[in-house]
Amino acid sequence: MGKAAKRKRKVSVPSTAKGPVKSAMAVVKSNPFEVKVNRQKFDILGRKTKNDVGLPGVSRSKAIKKRNQTLLKEYKEREKTNVFKDKRFGEYNTKITPEEKMIRRFALERQQNYGKKNIYNLNEDEELTHYGQSLAEIEKLNDIVDSDSDTEERGTLSAELTAAHFGGGGGLLRKKVSNEQQDEAEEKPKSRKELLEEMIAKSKQEKQERQTRRESALELTEKLDKDWKEIQTLIAHKTPKSERKDKETEKPKPDEYDMIVRELGFEMKAKPSERLKTEEELAKEEQARLQKLEADRLRRMRGIDEEANKKRPSHMSADDLADGFILDKDDRRLLSYKDGKINIENEEEKEEDEGEEEEEEEGEEEDNENEEESQEESASENEEDDAADSHSDLESDLESEEEAAGNKEEKKHKANENESQNVEKSDLKREAAKSELPYTFSVPESYETLKSLLAGRTIEEQLIILERIQKCNHPSLAVGNKAKLEKLFGFLLEYVGELATLDLPELRTIDKLVLPLYNLCQMFPEAASDSIKFILRDAAHDLEEVIEVKGRATYPGLDTLIYLKIVSLLFPTSDFWHPVVTPAFMYMSQLLTKCRVTTLQDVIKGLFICCLFLEYVSLSRRFVPELINFLLGVLHISLPKKKAQGYTVVHPFTPVGKNLELLLVCDKEDLKSWEKQNVPLSIVTRLKETSRTEINHTRLSCLALCFDLIKKCAALYESLPSFHEIMHPVRILLTQHLPSNMDFCCSRTSSEWYHSALKELENRVKHYTPLICEKKKPVPLKQYTPKIVKVLEFGRKQAGSKKEQERKQLIQRHKRELKGAIREIRKDNQYLARMQLSEIMERDSARKRKVKELLGSLATQEGEWKAMKRNKWKN
């Protein structure tokens, strides 16, 4: 429509100066003399060219016009100081349509006139107008006109009416006449305002049309919907056939066909349903996932392509999978079933909803909650069972022990007291207490709040509290939750540390608290690694200070050991380099080399660290010299004092000194009665056995541990080329010095350990192959053939990173702009020069003209004078 209108206008107003520029352009474009074609040498497919056709005339005239408006004005006003200010509203604002402009102006005017001129004049109302004329006047005039025209023009008006209502020949005739009149009116060159009005009217009409179209479409869809519903009912309820049949019979036949067509059209596309996976498939998927993770781990362990793999997704949690949601879902189900744990990580989405529900309906749906509660309880019980399975025999006597401990130290520690009291309470009471737990927790802002929150609760309750904290404050629920939960990790670590430093370390609690720590760590790896690094740094600095002040160091408390153990649980220890594990390695190495072994507890701590080392490197099989040194030292202090031969112990052990024979057991009775049992970790903080036999038994346990570690080391380092050199001192000690200490070997259990370790050492074959360097790549000769670079996209610079490319682009744009500006300035100057020249020419021609005139007048004067003279002469 719009296009047609334009064309029409073009015809009616042929390229007048005032007409729209576009039409002029179109005319010019069609004129072959105006067009300049930039010929291209080669046609290249797919290349877009911007400047293949130019209109020099048009662009020149445009430029000149623009200069006339701007530069010329300036030039003319160059020595004038007064300024013309156009204060008309929105005169130069092109965004406002003229109509709007008018309205605004009118509103402004009204605003200015508004407000009574005289406050006492109550009757002075604003004058109402219509089309700028006062309404009162119009009314008056109308009356007059009506009364006047009543007689004369009534006929014509009625004629129109009749034409409209009844058709009739006269009407047509009249119409023609009026049309002719209209044509005449149109033929007149329209003013700009008229044109604009026309345009506005057109656009409005279009709008209206669009609206109606939309409405009709809506109606149609509604109707369709209704139809569909009918059909749906047909499909759904097939039983009441008799009723339907009646209706169907009423309907004509083709409807049935339509119906089928529609049915087919609307039928849901066959969607692949999710088949429930069999156990095997689930297992396979899980295996594949683990394999992928393991491959990742191996790659990191070798540390070959550290750089190349920097782009890897940073967060690699247990449920972070490459292949979509199905696995994710399965994974969730699998974990929750298999482990019998409430795995927050995997059930996030579900949990969220639940949490919200909980928050909303807390008061209303008590029953629901109770159900859930019981579910959770059962889950935690399951978990307990699991733990019981894994630790089988230990778990059973835990409670009784705890009770006993509670009885003893009731007054000693408040938290302890509460706990033990809670333990003492009957199961029923505990249930009641549990049901009292609130369902929403805010994240504790400080360590003290967390402590007070967890104090006096049983392990299970503490776990539930932590779980709920995590659920209620999941990062996706609110903005600040992430930072809060990140802090929670630090607090929890601190709490674990405090539990470990207690007089009677609550290791069982720590054992369970590792779970929330793991989950939080999976959620926020960066924050977790930072807080652990912080702890490690503090510990290392303390150690260093002690060394500087005293010259030697002592072993740290149990809390540090527990932290080191937790590191191995949270992070992969087999990586070639890891932000947390590598510092932990360094710290443990310092502990083993710097700390002096003076007591039995030191030996146990040292062996604990040895175990840690062994666990850290169990997958990567990395070589830890400190470990072997320490084990050798431990064996050394189990020997009776004499000059050591064939091997040398290194720091912190000395071949001679006061701390020898720390592990020496002389009592044969003790040797006989000793049975291998696990070393309780609480020994580290408090050595409670005072009887000689018990101490001797602990010593023997340490030795057994040491033998086992040696055995494991031997298995681990078997593949090292200098395995025999590494193990040489240990072997000498075992074969030559220990047997002389016959006491040890006569005990059955201890000799078992000893022989198994020795066997492991001696069963390795010696195998050496000479080293050969890797072949060096020959350095290529310098050649002068051109370097050929593959060009992927023409006209674009290839090299450089994104940043570099951007920079280049900017530089190029700047260059282009600069060139353009220079060209413009040059053209401006040319234009000005032309203007000046034309001025000068004008002035000159005026002067010439005037001189000519003068000369002419003089000549006529002269002529007249001569004529007069001649006449005189004649006369």
Next chain:
Amino acid sequence: MRHRYRDCVGCLGELMGHEAFQVKELALCTLMKFVELEAQYPLIKIEWKGTLTFPCDLLKVVVDGLLPTHEDASLLISRFQEYMEYDDVRYFVMKAVTASVGQVMQKTKERPLPFYQQNVFSLISPINMPNKESEMVKFMVKQDNREELKLSRLQAHKQVFEKMWLTFLKHKLPTGLYKKVLVILHDSVLPYMNEPTLMMDFLTVAYGIGGAISLLALNGLFILIHQHNLEYPDFYKKLYSLLDPSIYHVKYRARFFHLTDLFLSSSHLPAYLVAAFIKRLSRLALTAPPEALLMIIPFICNLFRRHPACRVLVHRPGGPADMSEDPYVMEEEEPSKSRALESSLWEIQSLQNHYHPDVAKAAAVLNQSLSEMEDDISGLLELSASELFDKEVKKKAVDVPLEFEQVRGLFGKKNDIFAEHFSLD
């Protein structure tokens, strides 16, 4: 009057042994004032112009007071240091100390006196000898005829200094003191001796003792060998035997390896010797902490660069395919018989599996053929474990890989070593 004065001096000398430090200090200051005054106004008439008017006997009393045989007087001695700035006082104190050491040791019949020796050491170790004669301008007693006096000659000072040290070191020292003496010997003693070679006996004995003392004696010996043409038989053999597992753990590691680097820098050393050193160092590296490993691996690389003949240790293309024993004999004292050149550096290959990433990387360098440039190990010599730790902690990680195995409690991993040996009670 003189009698009273002598009594007073005697009393003050006794007070030097008082319990309270302030009393001791005051007594010391008074006595020194007496010394100063007596030097200016001598009690005995000067017989001729050139005579020295310094009260040596009085100073002897002071020195004896400073060197009690049964307690540590380091505090008082440090107070006395301000008087040692005077060149004449220093001269006479050195003389007095020499006499005192001789007397006391004679009396005790060579029985070691740890406190006495400790005191002597703390008195004489901070002695700051002048470098040039022109620097000797600070005298307690102004003498008119200074130029002619023995006192003002550096040569004389050096002689006294040398005598004092030799008397002191003639006697058996306790181990701690031995080390301290050796630590300062090359720096503050040897340069001020007229005949540094006189120290040779002492250093040779010290070098023969073994352990840390030998390591420390090495420095003094180096100066003697380097600057005074000392010929030390079997020096390298001795150095070789010094290498035992403790060298990577002792405090003086940096100093030792600095010197070893110097000794092994000569390109005229036979290949078998260098190979033996390389092999022994790397064998010992199997027990070394990471900070020492980070130093010793570039050290070994440097040895390879200096002595290309040793490269067979890392590159032996035509060797026997399979050996059942390392040809190198660790126990052999004589480097030439250790068969090091027949061996290969399997130790470094083992260290490529070291847990510390930097060590593993450094060890992996030997897999490739080495570059020509020597590594600079001066910065690595002083490396400490805490520095290494700090370096690691400060590294920024882009991402933190996590353990994917679900946790099941503190000792819940499968095949957990802890669960076998520790219980959570």
